[in-house]
Amino acid sequence: xxxxxxxxxxxxFRQPELKGRVLRVTYSESYGDEPRRIPxxxxxxxxxxxxxxxxxxxxxxxxxxKRNPCGNLGYYADEMExxxxxxxxxxxxxxxxxxxxxxxxDLVFDGVEIETVNYPLEAEAQIIVSGDDAFVExxxxxxxxxxxxxxxxxYEDCPxxxxxxxxxxxxxxxxxxxxxxxxxxxxxxxxxxTA
Numbered sequence: 001x002x003x004x005x006x007x008x009x010x011x012x013f014r015q016p017e018l019k020g021r022v023l024r025v026t027y028s029e030s031y032g033d034e035p036r037r038i039p040x041x042x043x044x045x046x047x048x049x050x051x052x053x054x055x056x057x058x059x060x061x062x063x064x065x066k067r068n069p070c071g072n073l074g075y076y077a078d079e080m081e082x083x084x085x086x087x088x089x090x091x092x093x094x095x096x097x098x099x100x101x102x103x104x105x106d107l108v109f110d111g112v113e114i115e116t117v118n119y120p121l122e123a124e125a126q127i128i129v130s131g132d133d134a135f136v137e138x139x140x141x142x143x144x145x146x147x148x149x150x151x152x153x154x155y156e157d158c159p160x161x162x163x164x165x166x167x168x169x170x171x172x173x174x175x176x177x178x179x180x181x182x183x184x185x186x187x188x189x190x191x192x193x194t195a
Contacts, residue, residue, distance in 0.1 A: 003145055004092070004093070004145070005093070005114075007091060009025075009113070010085070011084065011085045011112050013109055014108035019064075022060065022061070022100070022101040023098065023101075024058050024101075025096060025098055027056055027095075028093055028094070030044040030094065031053060032047075032054075056093075082110065092160045117152065121144075121177070121180070122183070150173065155170045167194075
């Protein structure tokens with residue numbers, strides 16, 4: 001992706017004839033060096049250094065197959081022709097790695113759909129500087145994007161690793177939301193959810 005985001009993802013495949021196909025999906029905010037101590041410890045410098053690898057949690061999906069004795073699950077209309085893997089919860093990432101074990105027969109990949117999800121923040125504020133403001137403009141844009149990724153159904157400290165609504169972080173984000181947009185709805189939700 002051009003930048004980090006929070007989104008629901010759907011991977012579409014033609015339903016395989018035989019069982020034994022496995023999809024492994026790795027979602028990452030950056031490329032990095034191999035973790036030293038714990039599996040998901042991030043050690044990254046340049047997040048787009050493609051000479052490094054992706055180390056993050058993995059979703060594993062085993063494909064159903066056309067002659068599956070369980071039959072249709074009834075989730076979508078064309079289940080006999082298409083199989084869709086969609087994780088239950090939204091994901092946060094910039095990079096996705098797909099490892100697909102197709103076995104001895106073909107598996108047709110029809111594509112991926114990415115549906116961005118976050119609170120509908122409408123930024124009214126702007127920053128104006130004199131002179132060359134390219135750095136400030138990039139900094140402002142990255143800050144707003146980061147802020148949006150931490151605003152979902154509640155304020156979240158870090159959508160990639162923690163997904164927690166901490167009191168002081170929520171206070172700071174609420175105050176910034178007031179200044180940025182004048183919107184107080186997510187702050188009200190935070191107060192109601194802790195009461």
